[in-house]
Amino acid sequence: MSFQPFETVQKGQQIYLDNNATTPVAALLVPHLENWVAEWGNASSIHQSGRGPKTLIREARNHLADLLGCHPLEIVFTAGGSEANNLAIKGVYEQLAVSGELENKSRFICSQVEHPSVMKTMDYLKDKGVDVVTVPVSREGVLDLEFLEDALKQAPTALVSVMIANNETGSVFPIEKVIELSHKYGALVHSDMVQALGKIPFSLKNLNVDFASFSSHKFYSLKGCGILFSRKGNQLVSLIHGGAQERSRRAGTENTLAIAAFGEMARQKDRIPFEQQRIRELRDGLEKKMKESISGVEVTGAGVERLPGSMSVLIPGVDGETLLMNLDMKGFSVSTGAACSSGSPEPSPVLLAMGLSRDEAQSSLRLGLGWSTRAEDVDRFLQQLIVTVERLRSFNDEASEVSKESV
């Protein structure tokens, strides 16, 4: 199947190559926005203004269930991916605490390269006395499954949380094996699948995961909506107490606009395999040319299958932050690691956990190509990258000559 180029809402002339942080909003959503805003009623209202939003949410839920390969009622709408991750982990913990099973299942496991919303939630449980174990990932991006199995054997485990793919390197983890192992030892499995949506086709029907998190703004939709997939029969204590929305799993009046937009994007399901292949070719071509034209370039986590558009490249002798600023001023949005709320980056904890040194992590650039990325964007980016790296490296030569002189 062939598709027209994907149009997004453009801000300025910037070429956006940071699709793992967020994605631009799909142009196809824009004509709907006014109609959706008009449905400002409370979906829980009995009078007529509640009917429209309720229907929008229901339709969106159906489209999304179709996209994910699950039952509509297995979808819990949240305010985003971070909340979904929190809900899965704390929800399971609270459930065990309430039912008195915590003593029998006191261990929680996650990988060392999870998103902060998983990592920090695990830290929170650790502070509460939970036995949290983190599974290492090699520099090549390989998750240590033996370590995982040992950890599962040692102590009865409540939950294993492993992301399907890393948000910085794009490394895809063997989630089927993680699920198989964890279930063998009686543990539930949660997977942060935020980065997978729209990048690789999958179906929750075939994946025996118990919980999975998704986010609308990583899928060309609006900010403010996430999903926790919770398989039928799972017991979960809600984080937000209040009304009976989302079948009492998440209180609070629904974000109709963001949910409707997310649902509309779900109808683009058929486009995913097409983009997967197109973007992979772009990425592979870019990596190849980068290695040919810039000395010392290394792709982190290239030892395993990766998400099609993701790459984390180590460019020795260049400060990633400075490179980012230069590229930004030339019209290219890239990043050095996970987006930081202060905009003042520290070396990426993910890269450090994978065994890169501080210097290496600080010389790394993260790219996320997306549906809106065109071949000519990548070519123009590469040209500017080569020039900029050369220029920045020339300052190092100057500096080392000066220091030689002073010696």
Add this chain to the structure above:
Amino acid sequence: MSEVENPKKERVLVAMSGGVDSSVAAALLVEQGYDVVGITMQVWDYTKNECEITEGHGTCCSSTDVDDARAVADRLDIPFYVMNCEAKFQQAVIDDFVNTYMQGKTPIPCVNCNTYLKFDHLIRKMKELDCDWLATGHYAKVVESKTGRLAIQTSTDDWKDQTYFLFTLNPEVIPKLLFPVGGMKKAEVRKIAEEKNLIVARKKDSTGICFIGKSGYSNFIEQQVGRENLLPGKLRLYPGGDVMAEHTGIHNFTYGQRKGLGVSYSEPLYVLKIDPETNDVWLGEEKYLYSQSARLHTMNWLDDVEDGETLRVKIRFAHQGAEARVKKTPEGVDLEFLEPQRAITPGQAAVMYRSQQLVGGGWIL
């Protein structure tokens, strides 16, 4: 001397602190047609001691000042970046500040911040970001001196003049600097901020040392070095040496201090000398604070100075300046003031001017 004309359409990196001066500096540069890039150095996590909102383990929270700088950049529609310089600031500014205090001296950290962060780190960033100029919101001017060299001159606003903090500049850097508000008075700067609708227009001037919170110097030093490393000592009366009281650490005192000494005497007493070896703090009458000479070390010169030349010297930021003869020594300079000066304080800088021109300075021993 004439003001240096600013060539247009070149790229300038402007250091934006989130205050009114650097915000207006950026706005003026945009108006003058430069291609302006804003940068903020995140140097200190001000939330650590000040903020009442605790942000968890907060390694990724940004200060209001950074947010203000960003909002101004957004209004001006210029690129804006935040650089994390906390490690460098700790090492070059905080550690030195604490060490100086522990030596019984009174440090002036703003100079090191200029030396090691603004006019070293940022000069490098300027080149790396392909900029032709580095601009700051300092009240200072760059002018052509009689010898044809570029020099630093005091600002139009005498009250705000910040050239005192610039004496350690590398002279090679001066041709790259722009001080857009240096030719203005503070009131004009605020007016421009109002006219341009910058959200910082009414923001209070920062006074004192940026990283010292409401809890004061002593608490800061205690946090940095640990209470257990601060030794008690004696308050002695000069010149006899009678012990007047005990104290809990020399970090509680600065030269010339009168308030909070916790002793009573027939005359008002002042701190005259702090001895880090014995932890003795000497108190005495005001007349003993006056001295006519000072010994300086680690000089930086921005222009040629003849041995024996008489220059105007400021011995602290708020000092009016006084005439002194400059005698060069192997370590630095010996100053001989024409009039006695009050509280020439070790750890402060002595900064020299020929008329309005900054010619250099050194540290008071």
